[in-house]
Amino acid sequence: MNVNGKTKITGIFGHPVGHTLSPAMHNAAFRSLGLNMCYIAFDVLPKDLPDAVKAVKSLNLLGVNITVPHKENVIPLLDDVNAEAKFMGAVNTVVNSEGKLTGYNTDGLGFMSSLAEAEISSDGKTILIIGGGGASRAISYYLSRGKATDLLLYDIDRSKVKKLADDLNISSDNKVSLLDDIENIGKPDIIINATPLGLNNEDPLPLDPGHLNSETVVYD
Structure with missing residues (x-):
């Protein structure tokens, strides 16, 4: 250079x-x-x-x-x-x-482009987004306008995702839901970590790996 x-x-x-x-x-x-x-x-x-x-x-x-x-x-x-x-x-x-x-x-567009590049479809899927900050808002904005069956939101600060869910349900036809307990999520098809967890080596995992199976898509 x-x-x-x-x-x-x-x-x-x-x-x-x-x-x-x-x-x-x-x-x-x-x-x-x-x-x-x-x-x-x-x-x-x-x-x-x-x-x-x-x-x-x-x-x-x-x-x-x-x-x-x-x-x-x-x-x-x-x-x-x-x-x-x-x-x-x-x-x-x-x-x-x-x-x-x-x-x-451009976060939401970038996220959707990366899914398409990896040949991953959100259609008919149950999707969990962990986090209620800027990245979560951007990603959920686009996913809520797609054909996902369920869009689940979770954050330790429930007020963040409550407002986000309200905004999304007003502006889209998809059903957006809040989770009160991340351990009661079953096995979503796609799990998205939109929190800062993972920036540091000592950070805990955002959820128990027991919720994953061989078909689960994880996006960090």
Whole structure:
């Protein structure tokens, strides 16, 4: 990579970011496409998020991805947010267009694309989503508009998934349900971990592996 005075800077804001593969993937893509661009992982503490967002403008970054724990808190710091991201209540991509910062959410589309790439269909399936944050909202937004038989939501903070379920049931025809006890889920066809569990080696599993069988699809 030849970084010079004309190199355009992009990156990702999160905390922690030491585990992320985003720089490797994006910089490889830039090289392959012959683009004079550079992607950097910025470890941004929650208290520093407002200053980091201002820096996107002042340093003229093309834009940044947003990850845990900033996807929701970044919204009031932006100039505009598109309709899907507003519904999801979370932003994972910020584009700097002539000094105007606009937030988007591509998590749901990325999730659905990865399922299609793996030739996994959600049609007629019982799907469990663990977590009620930004990633969960994005994924459930698309799944609730599909042909899944049941969409089950669980979070240790029930209020998070209660609001999400209410929003989804208003805006879609699918039945979305809440789980009060994750141990009473039976054996869902697809289990999605949309929590931060797994970022650290010492983290516990989000649920008992006994709920899995040889046909279960697990998405982390």
